[in-house]
Amino acid sequence: MPELRVGERQWTVAPGSNLLDALNQNGVSVPYSCRAGSCHACLVKCVEGLPSDSRPDALSNEQRQQGWRLACQCQVVDDLQIETFDPLRDGLAAQVAASDWLSPSVLRLRLTSERPLRYQAGQHLVLWAGQVARPYSLASLPEEDRFLEFHLDCRQPGEFSDAARCLKIGDPIRLGELRGGALHYDPDWYTRPLWLLAAGTGLGPLFGILREALRQDHQGAIRVIHLAHDADEHYLAKPLQAMAASRPNLNIELWTAAELPAALAQLRLVSRQTLALVCGAPDSVDAFARRLYLAGLPRNQLLADVFLPRG
Template structure:
C-alpha cells in the first residue's frame, strides 16, 4: 500500500485513493471548496512521489513545475510526500475598504491588497476567511482603472464564508491567493466582432469587468449584455449598465427574469462570427450555451464559466 506523508507524519492509504479525502480523513487541515479543480483552494506541494493528476491543466505551468497540485484531482498511486498550503505564509494580506449591498442579497466587497495585484478582467481570486476556509470569487473591478479589488457575493444562501462576509466592515482583514483565469477574457483581435455577454446572478461580476475592458479598448462591433436574475430587484447593476449604454451606441443591455429566458432565446439569431461569454449558475449557463449552439453559434465561439461552489459556501 502507498505511504502518504505530511511533515513527520506517515500513514498507509489505499492505492488509487483521492488525495484530498486521504488528507482530510487523517485529520489534516486542507481548505477545499468545489472538488472540481476549479477553485484552487486545495493545493498541496509534492515533495517526493507523483500522484495521478486528472486535471494537469488546472494550475499554471510555473506552479506545477514547483510541485503544486490540486489535491481534489489527484489519486495516490505510490509513496507520496506533500506539503500543505499555508495561508498565513502563502497568501496576500488585504483590507476591506468597501462593504455595501447592491441588492437585498448581493454584497459588493471592495478590498485593498497590501501589495498591488496585477490581474486581467475575467480572472478570479480565492478569498480566505481563515486557514481552513477559502472561496473563489471573480473580480468585478477593472485593472488600471479601479483602485480596489471588487467582488460581488451572492448571500442568498447561508454558509461559512457568506456569513463571515456579511459581518465584515471597512478595516477588517482578509487574505487572497490563487489568481487564475478561466474561459472569460477579452482579446484585442475581437474588436470588430459581435460580442454577447450573458450572465445569471452574480455571474455578472466578471462580465461587468470584461464589458468595461472591451469599451476601454474601443470595441467597434455590437455588444449585447444579458443579465438573468430571479426577480427584477436582483438586476443589481441596472443603473450602471444603463449609463454605459447611453454613452456607447454599440452596447445593448437586456435585463430579464429567469421565467422570460425561453422566449428571449427563441428570438435570437446570432451571426456566424458572434462571440459569446457566459457566466453564472451551471445549469443556466449550460442551457444558454445549448440554445446558442442550436441557433447556429459554433462551439468554439462559446466561452463558458459556470460557478461551481460547495454547499454551505
C-alpha cells in the same frame, strides 16, 4: 499500503485514495469548491514523493516543479509528505476597503492588497478568510480601479459567504492563486458583435470585460443580458443603463427566471461573426449555450465560465 504525512501526523491510506478525501477525512482541513480542478482552492505542496495526477495541465510547469498539486485531482499511490497551503505564508495580504449589499443577496467586497496584483478582466482569485477559502471572479478593472472587486452570491449559506457577511472595513484577508479563467476580451474583436450573457453573479466578470471592451473603444454592437431570479436581483441595472445611455452600440436586457423560456425562444443572431461570453451557474450556462447553438452560433465563438457548486 502508502503512508501519508502532514507535519507530525502520519497515517496509512488505501492505494489509489483521492488525496483531498484522504486529508479531510483524517482531520487535515483542506478547502475545496469544485472538485473539478478548476477553482484551485485545494492546492497542496508535495515535499516528498508524488501522487498520481489526473490533471497535470491544470497548473503551470513552475508550480508543478515547486511541488504544488490540486488535491482533488490526485491519487495516493506511494508514500507522500504534504504541506497544506498556508495563507499567511503562501498568500498575499489584503484588507477590506468596502463591503456593501448591491441587492438582497449580492454582497460586494472591495479589497486592497499590500502590493499591486497584475490581472485581466475575467480572471478569478482564491480568497481566504481565516482558514476558509473560495475562488471568486474579479469584477474590477486594473486600469481603472485601485481595488479588487468581487460579487458574492449569498442566497445560500456557505462557509466563505457566511464569514464574508461579518467582514468590516480594515479587516485582514489573504489572496491565494490568481487563475486565468475562460473569459477575456481580445482587442482583435473590436468590430465584431459581442454578446455578454450572465446569470446571477456571473455578471461580475462580464461587467469587468464590458468595461475593458468600452475602454478599448469596441466598435461592434454589444448586447448584455442579465438573468436574475427576480427584478430585485438585477444588481447592476443602474450602472449598466448609465453606460448604455452614452454608448449607442451598447444594449442592456434584464431577464428574470419567469421570462427565460420566452426570451430564449426569441433570441436570434444578427451576424455569424458574433462572439458570445457566458457566465453563471451550470443550468443557466447550458440554457444559454443550447439556444445560441440552435440560433447558429459556431461553437468556437462561445466562451463560457461555469460557477460550479461546492461538492
